[in-house]
Amino acid sequence: MSTPLATTAEPLRRTTRRRGSVDRRDRWVGVAMVTPQVLGALAFVIAPLVTVVRYSLHEWNVLSGSFVFAGADNYDRMLADPGLRESLLASLYFSLGLVVLNVSLALLLAVLLNQKLPGTTTFRTFFFSPVVVSLVAWTIVWSFLLQDDGGINGFLAGLGVDGPNWLRGEGTAMLAVIVVQVFKNVGLNMILFLAALQSVPEEVQEAARIDGAGAWRRFRAITLPLISPTILLVSILTIVGSLEVFAQIAVLTGGGPGNSTTVLVYYLYQQAFRFNDFGYASAISVLLFVIVLVLTLIQWQTRKRWVFDEV
Template sequence: MSLPISTNQKKINSNFKKRRLNSKGRDTLAGWLFISPMLVGFSVFMFGPLLYAMFMSLHEWPLLGDATFLGIENYRSLVSDDTFTTSLINTLLFSLGLVPLNIILAMLLATLLKEKFVGIGFFRTAIFVPVVTSLIVWAIVWKYLLAPELGFVNQMLAFVGIDGPTWLFNQNTALPAVVVVSVLKNVGLNMILFLTAMQQVPGELYEAAELDGATRSRQFRNVTLPLITPTIFLTMIITTIGAMKIFGQIYVMTRGGPGDSTKVLVYYIWETAFRHFEMGYASALAFVLFFILLIFTVISWVVRKRWVFYED
């Protein structure tokens, strides 16, 4: 038989609940205050301009003069725009060349530099230095290195009896040359990420695999790779997004040429906006790239469960 609750007890319980609610309210307010600078910055500098660019993409927006509402006409025009198709194909080819080469080379370097030997710090630093080097400086240097006659690369090839091509002036070699230059620029970042992930793999697993007779290659395939799949997933996402947004190397080294062989989507957006001053059409191009990256990210996030291993 339950005893009746006194009036004082009810008041005590009510006051306790009020204090608890007030405490939660203060915690919630404190949390919002802490993140408010980031929210304000994101709204002013990211979300606001994004919405305004969407608004611009629905207009014919000249640099001077009044804007004219077109609806989705800018997006319809993309279907018959041969330059857009070419730039999109070049962007996909660039990404398909850069992402696998970057990740494989970074993983190979991380595997080699995981071991301790004399001078390891020098090699790690040398590979990472291009990451912090100015992109424009890096591209200018490589533009001269790949020069047809006086370039260092062709001089080295001539030294062994090979007649080097005109790397940046040939439609067949210009895009691969920019891919290689871009890989060498950023491979150090992925190498550091892989190196950190490999160092977190418990040594006991390698010892157990060695006792079972597993070779080094089998240990790498069955122990290392599964445990660093979260890092592989991360590097794949950031490297692909970076490749799809390639601009600096193209602008400095080829200006989209020869012909349109290296004209990628971001370069076409820049050219449309700041050479032809078609801001509305350029905004539509930018949103096409945005949705391509969004779809890629969502698909990658969904299928990651099939191959990314998480300890928990």
């Protein structure tokens, strides 16, 4: 009786050892694949963030070479800084205008492209090409077009309209910057929306059409809920991008007229590289990080109320 048991147990032990060896090898392969990403995050995300927080607790002037611990003085200074309040308002106006115009225009263009009309390939290329153009080159071209004697006012003059000085009027400078940024990135969001629209099941649309639902009813009750994950993604990317805008402000308006287009990132740049106050600039950087983090978390936590496929 002992011989059959021993014969059966030996292959079982060999199979268990082989399975354990495969599991260990899989674990090491997983560790090897994850390690570069972890090291990259530590080197380029966590370490700089910790360093910025450390700098924000110091008074650091590069010209004088001083680096003195100041505790929470830089954060107390932010509470009483009128320039920071103005930059936060400018960032709010820019973000609201950009998100509303960019997302709505991108969705409208995607819906038009999804109709399979003649010339859609040319239409798609026309709106996507600015995405791959250099941001600085794109902005410089628009800075010439938006001058008082630039191409846009020249076109309006041909129609008998006296155009404003777009980049020097407090009522038009922010609008001009928003429009330039919308045309720069709307093509990317358009492609994301188009991919989402093309993934909507045609049989669902056909069933609603047979039941008598009109085009608007089908779009509101079927299409929008099914592409809501993409709407969430595009909204997060657009909001985060709007809070990081810098090159457009620097090239087009330089933060003016007055401080009407001095957004938070540009105000941070001024504090660091014009006034050499790197400690205070670091505190503003921490504030910007907190704002982006809070807005992203709010969007993510509220997704279950309006994202269709969330459980």
